[in-house]
Amino acid sequence: MTTTEFDLSNVSNLTGAYDASQVEDPIYAFWEDNGWFRPTGAVEGQPEPFTVIMPPPNVTGVLHLGHAVTLTIEDALIRWHRMLGEPTLWLPGLDHAGIATQSVVEGQLAREGMTRHDLGREAFEERVWDWVGVTRPRITAQARRMGASCDWERTAFTLDPTPRDAVRKTFVDLFNDGKLYRGARIINWDPQMLTALSDVEVEYREEEGKLWHVRYPFVDERGNELEDGVVIVTTRPETIPADVAIAVHPDDERWQPHLGRHVRLPLRGFDRLIPLVADSAVDLEFGTGALKITPGHDQLDFEIGERHNLEPIRVVDWDGTLTAEAGLYAGMDRNEARTLVAQHLEQDGYLLKTETHIHNVGHSQRSGVVVEPLVSNQWFVDTDELAAEAARVVRDDEVRIVPERSKNVYLQWMDNIRPWCISRQLWWGHRIPAWYCSACDADAIITADDGEITIDEGSHPIVELTDPTTCPTCGGSELVQDPDVLDTWFSSGLWTHSTLGWPDTTDDLARFYPSSVMETGYDILFFWVARMIMLGCFNMGEAPFRTVYLHGLVRDAEGRKMSKSLDNVIDPLEKADQYGMDALRFTLATGSTPGNDMRLTDERLEGSRNFANKLWNGAKFVLGEIASASDRSPSPRELPYSSPRSPSQGELPSPTPSSPLQGEVPKAEGVLPLEDRWILSRLQAVTDSVDELLTQFQLGEAGRQIQDFLRGEFFDWYVEASKVRLRNGDLSPLPVLTKVLDGGLRLLHPWMPFITEAIWQQLRPQLADNNDVDALIGARYPQPGDADRDLEAEAEFSAVQDVVTAVRQVRADYKVQAGQFVEVYVRPRDDVVGAVTDSAPIIEVLSRSRPLSIVTDLADAPTDQIASAVLPTAEIILPLGGLVDLGQEQARLSKDLDNIIKRLKGAEAKLANEGFRKKAPAAVVQQAEELAADLQRQQADLESRIGALG
């Protein structure tokens, strides 16, 4: 692959700290211009591709934190697999988002004093397309800023020709299969958007309402009202005009004698009689045990009505006002009517009681208004068989859901699924591909004054793959297309294969279906994931992805869900401007575990930014040293500590590419100093762990471990230790510095792609194997088994760290001046596993800035005016002269001793336990024995130290 060079000189005048704004855009262009986002290694017989189909953002939206999480996680997964050398495809796209987009544009029109009806259907659609023309590039630009390494050349849109064909074919196939039908059912109606909704588009919120106790009087044979009657409770008295019965439980003894009798509607202007029927759906515990049946405005009542052949009456109109059926209440808003009806009931003596009542009220997810259950002619998908298969593939683990617990949520939903209402009375979306014959369906086709058409009951839809021109029944050629559009999730549900060319048989489809991971928020598990699995299985005969990864919601610092009304929405791009995109990504990726919500705070973002800065500066140091070494070659023993051409602060020094470091890191044990062996082994340890974690989708933990390694081990210890060797010209640490920095950058790249690439571009010429690839995005990801762990070195260096920390602690305790020369006497315990066998690393870490000398024989140590420390692997003495206070020293050591004794007791108790010795694994027992022995030695040493003080 030919690539253009990434030139950091484009990144002008970096001063001070890492400046993400100077780096991110050029790096992104560098990747994209060099084709890194296209699937790589597209060769037959290559590893199975790793594919992610991006959840398409709403075309009119702006990128919010949910998208930011999605893009971060998917990009990290994609980059990891790309670096593993697998062919990777990340396919981006956008969703036309029917109802959401239409409501945005209608809002714009409203501000101009218009409605969509003023424009008419065609002009309105044009208007939306214009708007989409503005927003579409905006949202893709935002995704680019995130660093998303997706294949923009394959960008899909749900209204593109291929997804359109996919919708058409799916609709026809479902119809011909009998899984799609049109009919009058009770549906959720949005009286503001004036459209039907599916069940999942209704959000239930607890609200305080009123529970009215209303008496429906019995009448005698002549129709005169009697004193007694049936008392029901209702929350919606305005629907009384639509009542068709009173239902009670068949086992309810209170009402059995009255079954079959009639009561009269207790409302002014109504003398309609309705029967008392029995239905086991009635809860005899609730209220009075009697339920008014209003099939036109309640789901349960509709079902009861069907069982008793009771025709629904529609008393609430599409716009939420009352219909002519409501008599004197006609034309009133449903809430207004509710109040007035209650008032009348009270005045007329039918209202027995009013109580407050907390109940769940359904609101339209989009408009927020209270949903009205209405009987309406709509298109439905019969989901029974689709759901059974969709449940099976998850139950059989053909599709794995992460986190695992979401599997139950999914299955429970699938097992209780109801028909899916897919028609929407909107203009923006996929027009329903059904036609009606003007002749045959003349009665069903209703044309309003403004020319708009609705299709009534009893129609005969013509559903074919190509637009029909003649009626198959009468041969007539006057056909009318269904005016409605499809639920936006119908086309999104096909996304997994419509983006790959389906219904055509394409190479992409063959190669990339099913995709590897579907990553999205758990909040759209039912909306989207469930539908994709149902429709994917139906169309393709195979589940659309192997794994579903569900991430949690991003909340504000107080843990609240972000919402416009709370005015607590955090703009990810604003945060990226402030802290850098890598910092934002790292924060989002490491901020939570799969499926758990996270809070985003400035403190966390700051922490990530500081980590990026640390990395930048650490790399700057390593690169600077490489540059100096190159300038002053050949003799590494004569390396000056300072660089002759010291790079200006903040700028990454550019080592001369023509003089890379000579040689690979020596492999043979014993050749390398301890700290080299240690850091290389630790690098491998982190590599192993990260591989394991990523395989389990634990991106957060993996990212944190890499951070801990780079900061807590590489920069804090290895780089510090390396400085002595750089200064005194011993065996150069540069090969190891280079190798570990390289490894760390590779490991971190999926989380922080920009800064790692920027640094790596400068490091690349120094790498021993720099010929294979010239961008980190395509470099090989470190693998388990790349190197052997060196557990001995890890143990021994750990002892070095203990010694160094102990010396620092003593110095801090006695407030030894930073520049003050101090000797340190160390007696390593060479009889202990992991003991320090060589004092050089201690010197290297410690002597960086604090003059000291190390004497490894305690016999030579002074006995007066000393501070000391006892470690499992060594004993330490520092002659501090007048700084030492006998009482303080005694207190310090006694505290240590107390601690040791406490732990020793615990260890001994454990070992004394017969069960432990018998049942615990031998290694664990041995470990405990060694610990006890260590502690005993430390106890003895401390006691003798304390004794010497007296």
Place this chain on the structure above:
RNA sequence: GGGCGGUUAGCUCAGUCGGCUAGAGCGCUGCGUUGACAUCGCAGAGGUCACUGGUUCAAGUCCAGUAUCGCCCACCA
């Protein structure tokens, strides 16, 4: 009504297969004008792992229950 999740340091959160003294960041205390970095370094303080019981040689981790906060689903009007 059913289901799920959280409860670990002052705060926000990790903690993988049950196993050494339970970790990080922020905050806090002390020291530090270190030739990568003050967006920093070093050292330190700070924990009954919500509670009760159980399993186990061993429990933050597994089981049962309780409390509490949150979420999802559901045809109690």
